[in-house]
Amino acid sequence: MQFHHHGYVTTDPRIQPAAGIGLDRPDELPDEMDVLIVGTGPAGMITAAQLAAFPEVHTRIIDRRPHRLEVGQADGIQARSVETFQAFGFAEELSREAYHITEMAFWKPDPERPEHIARAAQPVDDPQGISEFPHLIVNQARILDHFAESMANSPSRMRPDFGVEFLELSVEDSVEFPVAVRVRHTAGPREGEERTVRAKYVLGADGARSQVRTSIGRRLDGDQANHAWGVMDVLARTDFPDIRLKCAIQSDSGGSILLIPREGGHLFRMYVDLGEADQHGDVRSTTLEQIIQQANEILHPYSLDVRHVAWHSVYEVGHRLTDAFDDVEVSGDESGESDDVGTCPRVFIAGDACHTHSAKAGQGMNVSMQDGFNLGWKLGQVLSGTCRPELLRTYSQERQEVAKNLIDFDREWSTLMAMKPEEFEDPSFLEDFYVKTAEFPAGFMTEYRPSMITGAAEHQHLAEGYPIGKRFKSARVVRVCDTNPLHLGHQAEADGRWRIYAFADRPAAGQDSALTRWAQWMVESADSPVRRFTHEDQDLDALFDVKVVYQQRHTEFEVTDAPQIFLPEVGPYRLLQYEKVFGVLEGEDIFDARGISRDGAVVVVRPDQYVAHVLPLTDTAALAAFFEQSMQPPRD
Numbered sequence: 001m002q003f004h005h006h007g008y009v010t011t012d013p014r015i016q017p018a019a020g021i022g023l024d025r026p027d028e029l030p031d032e033m034d035v036l037i038v039g040t041g042p043a044g045m046i047t048a049a050q051l052a053a054f055p056e057v058h059t060r061i062i063d064r065r066p067h068r069l070e071v072g073q074a075d076g077i078q079a080r081s082v083e084t085f086q087a088f089g090f091a092e093e094l095s096r097e098a099y100h101i102t103e104m105a106f107w108k109p110d111p112e113r114p115e116h117i118a119r120a121a122q123p124v125d126d127p128q129g130i131s132e133f134p135h136l137i138v139n140q141a142r143i144l145d146h147f148a149e150s151m152a153n154s155p156s157r158m159r160p161d162f163g164v165e166f167l168e169l170s171v172e173d174s175v176e177f178p179v180a181v182r183v184r185h186t187a188g189p190r191e192g193e194e195r196t197v198r199a200k201y202v203l204g205a206d207g208a209r210s211q212v213r214t215s216i217g218r219r220l221d222g223d224q225a226n227h228a229w230g231v232m233d234v235l236a237r238t239d240f241p242d243i244r245l246k247c248a249i250q251s252d253s254g255g256s257i258l259l260i261p262r263e264g265g266h267l268f269r270m271y272v273d274l275g276e277a278d279q280h281g282d283v284r285s286t287t288l289e290q291i292i293q294q295a296n297e298i299l300h301p302y303s304l305d306v307r308h309v310a311w312h313s314v315y316e317v318g319h320r321l322t323d324a325f326d327d328v329e330v331s332g333d334e335s336g337e338s339d340d341v342g343t344c345p346r347v348f349i350a351g352d353a354c355h356t357h358s359a360k361a362g363q364g365m366n367v368s369m370q371d372g373f374n375l376g377w378k379l380g381q382v383l384s385g386t387c388r389p390e391l392l393r394t395y396s397q398e399r400q401e402v403a404k405n406l407i408d409f410d411r412e413w414s415t416l417m418a419m420k421p422e423e424f425e426d427p428s429f430l431e432d433f434y435v436k437t438a439e440f441p442a443g444f445m446t447e448y449r450p451s452m453i454t455g456a457a458e459h460q461h462l463a464e465g466y467p468i469g470k471r472f473k474s475a476r477v478v479r480v481c482d483t484n485p486l487h488l489g490h491q492a493e494a495d496g497r498w499r500i501y502a503f504a505d506r507p508a509a510g511q512d513s514a515l516t517r518w519a520q521w522m523v524e525s526a527d528s529p530v531r532r533f534t535h536e537d538q539d540l541d542a543l544f545d546v547k548v549v550y551q552q553r554h555t556e557f558e559v560t561d562a563p564q565i566f567l568p569e570v571g572p573y574r575l576l577q578y579e580k581v582f583g584v585l586e587g588e589d590i591f592d593a594r595g596i597s598r599d600g601a602v603v604v605v606r607p608d609q610y611v612a613h614v615l616p617l618t619d620t621a622a623l624a625a626f627f628e629q630s631m632q633p634p635r636d
């Protein structure tokens with residue numbers, strides 16, 4: 001985090017100087033705004049937090065609830081989400097309060113005494129070291145709180161507008177605010193009042209029963225029946241020894257429990273499988289007492305004495321998906337390229353509004369947040385004039401496919417979890433599947449296809465460890481200016497900027513090399529994306545955060561040997577930015593760790609942390625052409 005560059009800061013440096021709409025943000029929901037987000041769940045809040053980094057864009061986020069979420073809903077945080085929170089600045093704080101999953105236990109009927117359960121396996125949670133981030137459990141409400149804090153501290157000073165319900169919308173092109181939205185105030189001084197507000201774009205992040213989805217004529221298709229779980233967050237005394245471990249428990253009677261220990265050392269959640277809701281209508285009326293009784297039967301010979309119930313519900317969900325995540329008819333054009341602005345979307349849906357799946361793979365909240373992270377920067381860049389509106393088509397193209405893959409995986413996982421032990425040919429099939437497919441539930445299987453923002457793999461061999469389309473996997477380097485060993489990926493904040501990592505060829509800083517010629521082109525050429533798309537009033541790194549990693553150790557050169565593009569002037573005092581120059585860490589050379597060519601490479605990373613392109617240092621024309629597809633020069 002950088003501060004003091006606008007002058008000395010005496011208070012919490014996370015509170016950034018107000019700018020744009022943050023200087024005079026209306027308290028009340030205004031009649032007109034750039035973006036209206038419906039729903040303060042994980043999908044809506046991350047989109048709002050990302051848009052808060054664009055203070056020139058006026059974003060509002062409404063919810064019909066009169067206040068923040070307090071209890072219930074999801075709690076599993078995959079490593080990819082923690083990586084995302086790191087970019088929003090609250091991963092460490094959240095990790096401190098969360099439960100950390102390191103192993104998972106599988107309990108099954110004891111082969112000697114099948115009426116008793118016994119521990120059958122206990123694999124580690126991340127055997128392949130997929131991520132340096134942990135797998136956490138914490139209540140959804142706390143995550144939403146952190147996003148709320150992040151947006152309140154942003155230059156936009158954004159806060160949710162609670163107590164406003166979405167009713168319906170219509171789109172009328174060729175006016176400045178094309179989406180007319182009918183809302184009703186459900187709390188506060190205007191309670192009961194209905195009004196129409198207008199926005200340039202609307203996001204429906206309003207959950208599985210989304211009215212925004214209905215308004216744009218999309219439907220969730222999929223399973224006929226919902227699967228139901230009795231869910232309870234409880235404090236209890238028990239002699240079950242793994243009560244503080246994540247467990248999948250199957251009893252001989254076919255009953256099953258997913259046990260999730262929760263933050264704070266005492267609370268835990270149990271999902272008791274209740275079967276198909278629509279086949280046994282009475283499942284919906286299962287009482288808390290029945291859930292507790294069933295849990296005790298499955299846990300036999302152990303018992304559960306519940307002393308306090310924080311939340312319980314019968315959570316029903318099926319595998320369902322919409323055919324697109326926006327209001328544009330699906331076309332055959334997968335590239336996202338077209339000059340026809342008329343077919344660019346105005347209304348989007350995200351999260352449970354467009355995909356639902358079982359709680360067993362713990363994906364709902366995580367995937368919903370990645371939807372919002374994908375859309376937020378695109379809306380921000382289009383509305384601030386940096387990118388063309390066609391960029392917005394890539395949201396549905398990219399995220400619909402991810403959701404489809406997730407549903408296929410989740411269906412397989414749920415079916416396996418529901419099978420009786422004797423139905424498996426190989427008794428360790430379930431735990432082997434869990435370990436083998438760990439990358440999926442950890443959130444790292446997403447791989448975007450080539451498009452206007454994802455390049456082709458022609459030069460992938462220059463950086464094998466950064467597959468184009470997958471998220472940028474961090475590795476450790478040394479920051480030259482202060483000799484700090486740190487994770488390169490963790491230096492990327494969720495500020496809506498592109499990252500361009502220049503991995504140097506062999507010569508050290510200060511010597512003539514392919515890197516110095518590339519760096520000179522970046523600063524001087526009229527074709528360089530930095531020159532072409534950054535407004536002359538903006539800092540050189542306002543849109544592109546360009547960093548360099550040399551093959552040498554930090555002791556072998558001076559930070560000031562690095563070319564100007566890596567030492568841009570910033571802020572009102574035109575100070576040099578020293579924190580973009582890195583050397584390799586002894587014994588952990590990033591060039592080896594990520595298969596980067598010793599002839600150097602350019603790795604382009606999107607604002608949502610996905611690798612967009614890999615290019616040689618010598619192919620500046622390809623770099624220029626890549627950004628030309630989505631970006632546009634500033635208008636005066």
Ligand SMILES: Cc1cc2nc3c(=O)[nH]c(=O)nc-3n(C[C@H](O)[C@H](O)[C@H](O)COP(=O)(O)OP(=O)(O)OC[C@H]3O[C@@H](n4cnc5c(N)ncnc54)[C@H](O)[C@@H]3O)c2cc1C
Nearest residue numbers: 039041042043063064073074165166206207351352364365
């Ligand atoms: C009651 C409930 C229990 C759940 N339990 C579990 C669980 O046990 N395990 C699990 O993994 N997942 C659970 N989930 C699902 C999980 O919480 C979601 O997958 C995740 O929250 C998806 O995030 P989202 O932002 O898409 O939607 P949500 O978190 O559902 O957020 C939608 C928001 O939109 C608001 N809203 C809805 N309609 C309107 C409207 N017309 N106008 C204004 N605001 C509106 C809602 O008040 C809500 O705040 C549960 C969901 C619900 C609703």
